[in-house]
Amino acid sequence: MKDEALSSLYTPALVVDLDKVKRNVQNMTERYEKLGVQLRPHMKTHKTLYEHTHGYINTVVILCDGSLFVCFSSECADIMTGGTRRCIVVSTLAEASFYADHGFDDILYAYPLPFDKVEHCAALSERLDLFQVLLDHPDALEELKKRPLKDGRQWHVWLKLDCGNGRAGVLYSDPGTLKLALAIAQADGVELTGVYAHCGNTYKCKGVEQIQAVAQETTNLTLQFMEKLKDAGVTCKSSIGSTPSCSHPVKDMAQLSEVHPGNYVFYDVQQSLIGSCSLEDVAVKVLTRVISHAPHRNQLLVDCGWTGLSLDGAGTLPTGYAVIEGHTDLKLVSMTQEHGRMEPISGPLDYSKYPLGTMLTLIPYHSCATAAMHSVYHVYSEGHLVGKWLPTRGW
């Protein structure tokens, strides 16, 4: 990371290693091709498409007839979908609209149907070949039924199942859950497209064995629910996901229709501690510079506060809020809006090693949270800056 191109960036700067992104994506893609399960990548971590949106264009080629041909060398959503622009998951309607506006289709808005956005969801359902929503409450089904789609179209609905994750979803074991699934399947103008379980409880795991225990449990509970549905005469898709479980699938996951991980495109320190990846797989970093010395506190000040890194992880790492690449003896002990305080894990700080202006590289605890703080991601490959990715924001 001592490349001249990177050192030209204003800090703090979010930088993305394009080669690692491609490798992470390739590994995940091949894993599910082998397993025969459809990979439906989640866009929530990066929320980017390419660098065109705000006027950054990588290469413009002027053709013989004088027309312009615009080359986008680095398209994250394209990388994740292998260029098909089909079969993605999003967490906000802003993402759904952003991708729909850029030629993506077969989009699953995997979020408990928000009542303020039903009309917007209807518009996307009427416009795209396949826009899919999710719900986990009978009242949400009633809300959809109040807004029948035009031209005989159906609402494509996934039922969210809570298999022990403890966030959204109806509980797998609740008798009302099967009843809700059947109500969706039988409702006019509505189709039960699938059953969706997020196994975010893998985030409490350490190591492959624990991850796979959660993956197995979630798979079992989901497949058992699919059996119940089948017994009631209903068939539909099934999908489970989370980056840890999808990085280390169990064999039975081959019986699912789909998986939907997202964070794997970047990974992060948290994922490396869970056991999803190695620290070397992390594709996103934050560059920061030393801006001051505080010898009266044995500390360095750097130009990355929580606006550049986020507060996720709450400083629980031995090295504080991040891993400082190549400086295992340093700890990012605290941050305010635009300042970070670093100190040695032990002993006095050798200030001669860190003159003002020194660039340091932070490996983030949680890449989704860190990426959310940046309006521009600087993309590099083999030490050269090759483009900018500009995320969509909001809801």
Next chain:
Amino acid sequence: MKDEALSSLYTPALVVDLDKVKRNVQNMTERYEKLGVQLRPHMKTHKTLYEHTHGYINTVVILCDGSLFVCFSSECADIMTGGTRRCIVVSTLAEASFYADHGFDDILYAYPLPFDKVEHCAALSERLDLFQVLLDHPDALEELKKRPLKDGRQWHVWLKLDCGNGRAGVLYSDPGTLKLALAIAQADGVELTGVYAHCGNTYKCKGVEQIQAVAQETTNLTLQFMEKLKDAGVTCKSSIGSTPSCSHPVKDMAQLSEVHPGNYVFYDVQQSLIGSCSLEDVAVKVLTRVISHAPHRNQLLVDCGWTGLSLDGAGTLPTGYAVIEGHTDLKLVSMTQEHGRMEPISGPLDYSKYPLGTMLTLIPYHSCATAAMHSVYHVYSEGHLVGKWLPTRGW
């Protein structure tokens, strides 16, 4: 907050009460007019100007001659400067450039001189009537001297003093501190404009007495340093700041040249707990909606995760990550990227009170952190939406 206009917003939504903003600003302005001290408001909390930047215009009046007159009803930086567009503090160079590009001047970039941005600072210094930088290390002075300004202009430099805050700044008691101040004052092409102390240690206070003890201590130490400078034949401005201390000034602050609070424009729950304001003064809220029920966990799910609120405060309030307006029995216990989990502080949840789609209002723990998560602030006055403010981001 049950107004029809607000209920039309997609959630999560950051809403700003324009009347409270104006009242908070008026109180602070009058306080320092009475004390005879220049108020230099900090822009870091809101970072907005008006709604024009991205194409949102409040009112367009077509004049008789056919020309257009554009009305910006709600200009936060204009409110804070009383329309003068002079005498502000910023925390990033992006803010400095944003305000400079919109006709602001007398801008203090109160951040330890970042070596990557010296050329950009020089350009602003050569372009504006008064662009001021800050430093706290002899090497930063050397860096400035390497880039003399054109046309005989001087670098306007504030020395950052650490009077016990423990972030940036040279320690007030260090013999090297006076030496650095004199070196700035004596350097060719450089002027010692002032001495600047941020008393962020007021954030550890509870109540006016403790706040004023820190304000008194910071004032004393700053004024003592000014005396030392005077004894050495150097005079310059002095400034201290933080919203708690500036909300409850001590008499001796009248001897300072300036103060530089920022958060007071919005205030927040943290400030109300410190004693800077009452909860009723908080001018910024986040609207959220109930998206799901989780009776198996006695919880509600709302559509505000950390992308809508930030993780600041780490859930330390009795009500978790925020105060839920009008629902003192509810606690926002945890958040992930787009989901918030709420539960009663005690007892079983009465779900009939919170049907799906119910709007709830979160009063944020730290408004700077919450505002940083939003690309649009929805501004309302007396229950009507009156405009949008669009913040600048980045560095």
